[in-house]
Amino acid sequence: MRKGEQTKExxxxxxxxxxxxxxxxxxxxxxxxxxxxxxxGGIYNHFKSKDDLAVQAYEYAVDLMRQKFAAAIKGKYxxxxxxxxxxxxxxxxxxxxxxTGGCPVVNTAVxxxxxxxxxxxxxxxxxxxxxxxxxRLAQLGIDRQQLKPDTDVEMLTTLLISTLEGAIxxxxxxxxxxxxxxxxAHLTDYLQSLALPES
Amino acid sequence: MRKGEQTKExxxxxxxxxxxxxxxxxxxxxxxxxxxxxxxGGIYNHFKSKDDLAVQAYEYAVDLMRQKFAAAIKGKYxxxxxxxxxxxxxxxxxxxxxxTGGCPVVNTAVxxxxxxxxxxxxxxxxxxxxxxxxxRLAQLGIDRQQLKPDTDVEMLTTLLISTLEGAIxxxxxxxxxxxxxxxxAHLTDYLQSLALPES
Numbered sequence: 307m308r309k310g311e312q313t314k315e316x317x318x319x320x321x322x323x324x325x326x327x328x329x330x331x332x333x334x335x336x337x338x339x340x341x342x343x344x345x346x347g348g349i350y351n352h353f354k355s356k357d358d359l360a361v362q363a364y365e366y367a368v369d370l371m372r373q374k375f376a377a378a379i380k381g382k383y384x385x386x387x388x389x390x391x392x393x394x395x396x397x398x399x400x401x402x403x404x405x406t407g408g409c410p411v412v413n414t415a416v417x418x419x420x421x422x423x424x425x426x427x428x429x430x431x432x433x434x435x436x437x438x439x440x441x442r443l444a445q446l447g448i449d450r451q452q453l454k455p456d457t458d459v460e461m462l463t464t465l466l467i468s469t470l471e472g473a474i475x476x477x478x479x480x481x482x483x484x485x486x487x488x489x490x491a492h493l494t495d496y497l498q499s500l501a502l503p504e505s
Numbered sequence: 506m507r508k509g510e511q512t513k514e515x516x517x518x519x520x521x522x523x524x525x526x527x528x529x530x531x532x533x534x535x536x537x538x539x540x541x542x543x544x545x546g547g548i549y550n551h552f553k554s555k556d557d558l559a560v561q562a563y564e565y566a567v568d569l570m571r572q573k574f575a576a577a578i579k580g581k582y583x584x585x586x587x588x589x590x591x592x593x594x595x596x597x598x599x600x601x602x603x604x605t606g607g608c609p610v611v612n613t614a615v616x617x618x619x620x621x622x623x624x625x626x627x628x629x630x631x632x633x634x635x636x637x638x639x640x641r642l643a644q645l646g647i648d649r650q651q652l653k654p655d656t657d658v659e660m661l662t663t664l665l666i667s668t669l670e671g672a673i674x675x676x677x678x679x680x681x682x683x684x685x686x687x688x689x690a691h692l693t694d695y696l697q698s699l700a701l702p703e704s
Contacts, residue, residue: 327618327619328618328619328620329528329530329531329615329616329620330531331528331530331531332528332529332530332616332619332620407618407619408615408618412615412674413615415674415677415678416528416607416611416612416615416616416674417528417531417615417616419526419527419606419607419677419678420526420527420531420606421527421528421531429678430678430679433675433678433679434679460683460687461687461690461691464672464675464683464684464687464688465668465687465688465691467671467675468667468668468669468670468671468672468674468675468684468688469664469667469668469671470667470671471667471670471671471674471675472666472667472668472669472670472671472672472674473663473667473671475611475614475615475667475670475671476632476663476666476667476670478614478618479614479618479628479629479632480629480632480633484659484663485663485667488659488660488663488664489663489664489667491660492660492664
């Protein structure tokens with residue numbers, strides 16, 4: 307990677323973290339200068355505006371999540387194992403991976419609702435991507451006769467995301483992992499109840 | 506109510522709505538002047554600062570929710586009926602009641618995390634209050650032999666709030682009630698599975 311690209315990635319990483327915690331309106335250019343240790347001019351060498359930086363930083367964060375989801379299911383064949391691996395990626399959000407401050411999609415959705423249509427649309431697109439990802443894992447599990455044929459794929463998708471995102475919020479708010487632990491225990495039972503016995 | 510109190514309540518109502526949608530940093534005093542149709546001086550007759558207004562507007566929003574929860578369980582005796590009534594109050598958030606823009610507690614939690622410790626602590630306190638409320642309804646249901654004696658009260662509380670708050674987020678993000686419908690269908694089955702048959 308060239309020096310310029312390294313610097314750009316460094317800024318994206320710091321800004322993604324800052325925006326995830328503080329939101330677009332809660333993070334000023336001064337804050338970004340403080341966390342990067344860079345002058346305004348140095349940042350604007352790589353980004354046209356705060357807006358441009360925020361949009362790219364969001365995409366950077368989502369890409370970190372995308373890589374985590376891909377790595378999590380790699381080498382797993384059974385739909386229950388894959389969906390459990392997805393659950394683990396959500397759990398790791400509360401451990402600060404890939405970013406501290408909670409889920410970048412939900413944070414961006416809440417932070418930019420009514421105030422930043424472009425970023426809000428990005429959050430919406432990411433959530434649609436995540437839903438499609440879970441839906442496909444479930445559907446493939448049905449096709450491969452790993453999950454019961456009457457598994458309600460939409461229900462599974464909604465429950466997985468709702469319960470995990472809600473539990474991330476509670477765990478973040480109270481700084482207490484037990485919310486996430488309970489949510490995962492429930493979802494584990496739920497996923498296992500959908501599994502077909504090995505034939 | 507005296508004229509001054511009426512004006513104060515009018516400002517609180519408008520500001521609570523605005524802060525719920527835009528967050529503390531996304532809503533400026535100019536925005537508050539625009540939604541109230543009042544001059545800055547008129548607003549500052551009733552509130553010391555934007556901060557003071559935001560804190561009181563949040564308490565106003567939480568009080569609307571508190572009244573809704575109290576009204577929802579009124580006249581109901583069975584724990585399952587009461588918990589279902591609580592679920593309906595959460596559903597109504599997605600219908601814009603008492604405020605449009607989603608759950609004021611989660612919105613405030615996300616909007617003020619890392620940026621406004623006072624408001625963030627308020628969101629935390631409200632969530633603790635809601636958890637206690639659900640926990641007490643469940644525990645009373647066990648004591649009255651309406652719910653199975655081995656009902657896991659903490660699990661029930663976490664699942665109810667996580668699933669509903671997550672589903673509110675999805676329904677808000679996609680402007681699609683089906684997320685909330687599925688979450689409620691699942692929670693209804695769950696609550697009914699905890700009920701003891703009438704003796």
